[in-house]
Amino acid sequence: MTDDADTRLQTSARGWLTLQLATLGFAGLCGALKSGGTGGSGAPRAVEAVAGVLVLLALGVACAATYLVARIAWPVHAPRTEDAVRAGRRLRLGIGLTFLAVLLVAVAASTAWWPQEATSQAGAGAGAGAGALVEVSTTAGTWCGTLRPSGGDVPGLEVTDGGQTVDIPLGEVTALRPVGTCGA
Numbered sequence: 001m002t003d004d005a006d007t008r009l010q011t012s013a014r015g016w017l018t019l020q021l022a023t024l025g026f027a028g029l030c031g032a033l034k035s036g037g038t039g040g041s042g043a044p045r046a047v048e049a050v051a052g053v054l055v056l057l058a059l060g061v062a063c064a065a066t067y068l069v070a071r072i073a074w075p076v077h078a079p080r081t082e083d084a085v086r087a088g089r090r091l092r093l094g095i096g097l098t099f100l101a102v103l104l105v106a107v108a109a110s111t112a113w114w115p116q117e118a119t120s121q122a123g124a125g126a127g128a129g130a131g132a133l134v135e136v137s138t139t140a141g142t143w144c145g146t147l148r149p150s151g152g153d154v155p156g157l158e159v160t161d162g163g164q165t166v167d168i169p170l171g172e173v174t175a176l177r178p179v180g181t182c183g184a
Helices: 003-034 045-073 083-113
Strands: 133-138 141-149 156-161 164-169 173-178
Touching: 003 045, 003 083, 045 083
Parallel strands: none
Antiparallel strands: 133 141, 133 173, 141 156, 156 164
């Protein structure tokens, strides 16, 4: 290879190094965000653990890729002619590892879209979740309990009040308000 080819290889490596450093920073940022603790995604603990491992693996892969490309971008000694072919292979390997690191971070980040569990499931009691209690008023009376869609033919609400389930058609609801506790 000629000096011109070596110069083009170094220029290309320097351009890719910029992208790799951005990838390295992104993987580190995702790792910091992933360790944010509870309140994040609703994913099971095992899935979150796998995502954490994937972020750490992506960080390691990005470091290795950056090292490979940096050796080409700024060589410590003048490259020999036969090293130009190997340098080209190392550059391609570093670029491939960069894309692998981005893929690993994307897969790890996908756990943020894990579906959340419903706070009040069928058959849940009055204390199913914070803010799950409501007071429903109709012309026939007032009920307090957890609220969920009615299972009847007419669109309505179903309130579980003290173990008793009341099915209320929407047309009969005169007031609906969230409450902290029933009977207050």
